[in-house]
Amino acid sequence: MKKLHPLIAVGLTLVTPFAPRLFSATPPPPPPQPGAELAGLTAEQSRAFRDGLQVFRVQKTAATGLGPIFNNVSCIVCHSAGGPGGASPRNVTHFGRNTNGVFDPLSTLGGSLLQNSAISAAAAEVIPRQANVIARRQSTPIFGAGLIEAIPEATLLQNEARPSVDGIRGKAARIVDIASGQNAIGRFGWKAQQATLLAFSGDAFLNEMGITNRLFPKENAPNGKAAVLAQFDKVADPEAAVDPVTGKSEVDRAADFMRLLAPPPTIAPSASSVAGSAIFRGIGCAQCHVPSMTTGPNAIAALSQKQVFLYSDLLLHDMGTLGDGIAQGAAGTREMKTAPLWGLRLSAPYLHDGRAGTVDQAIRAHEGEGSGPRNRYNQLTTQQRQQLLDFLNSI
DSSP, rough: OOOOOEEEEEEETTTTGGGGHOOOSSSSOOOOOOTBOTTTTHHHHHHHHHHHHHOOOOOOOGGGGOOSSESSHHHHHSSSSSHHHHHHHEEEEEEEEEEEEEOOOGGGTTOEOOHHHSSGGGGGGOOOTTTOOEEEEEEEEOTHHHHHHTTEEEEEEHHSSSSTTTTBOOOOOOEEEEETOEEEEOTTTTOBBBSSSSHHHHHHHHHHOOOOOSSSSSSOOOOHHHHHHHHHHOEEEEEEEOOTTSSSOOOHHHHHHHHHHHOOOOOOOOOOHHHHHHHHTTTTTTTSSSSSSOOOOSSSGGGGOOEEOOOOOOOOOGOOOOOOOOOOOOOTTTTEOOOTTGGGGGSEEEEEETTTSHHHHHHHOOOGGGHHHHHHHHHHOOOHHHHHHHTTOOO
């Protein structure tokens, strides 16, 4: 057997605190199916979850505000793998122009997000000729998103302040939360460009379906052409209006669904996956894919002071050539947020643009700050790599 990198021996000592999760005196109850609500919700919270799920499933039409340019007709079309809230291999397109290292999103030409569909061919967007950067991004899973939102910002800043190991140093995404108008740490999206689920929801309603709302009230003009927008935008804004009785719009209800959505279920550990957990830490994967964090006090008991096994530090990292070339929010062109690994088996293909068909390919494609763990992965024996993959497919 090949000799392991010295970090592996160090990593073996780190699994002890997680042993209670792997072994129990009594068999745990069967996990919920992907797309289920969090355990321990009140009756009112369960109703909010179901109401939000209904909004998540509704297909928009031009008569109900779709477009005039959009990427899809409902939330669930792009978030369904494994269950409602999952990932999907559907890609959206971002573009921009990089000149001497300075990125221009070409906002006046409709960038950086291309809406690939329109309610009329005459309103369709195209990638402008000025663009020299084109990137694809696939939909991310949102299982357990409320738990991620409930992790205190102080925890993310502690992750940022950790001493650099192996050339790895994450950066918290300091942004302004559109929902509150306050400075915040981003944690949602490939670039950690949104800090809260309400902002994430409002952004998606506008930019993916063309549904204006109180957070994003300005309609997207096709390639920035105001005259084309005026011709085809026939539904009064905001299209996601607030219900005066409930005080909520569709954006709020979709955020409720995401906030109350359970994390992905795990698979019972095997001898191979337990060995793979030690290898995961030993080769340095846990430097970015931090196994767990804990939520703070929360008005929703199901989200309050819970351990969250997300396998991410929620920070931005320089991924070298694996970056998508797009600057967004606080993230530079080479920076991407550490993707949470829980539910990995439900979200193929992998990496931001789906270029990796398998987890093995995704690991081997790591660059930049991910190079060290990738190189040590490549040095593992066939058996050790399989143990690591078995672990990743169990979380």
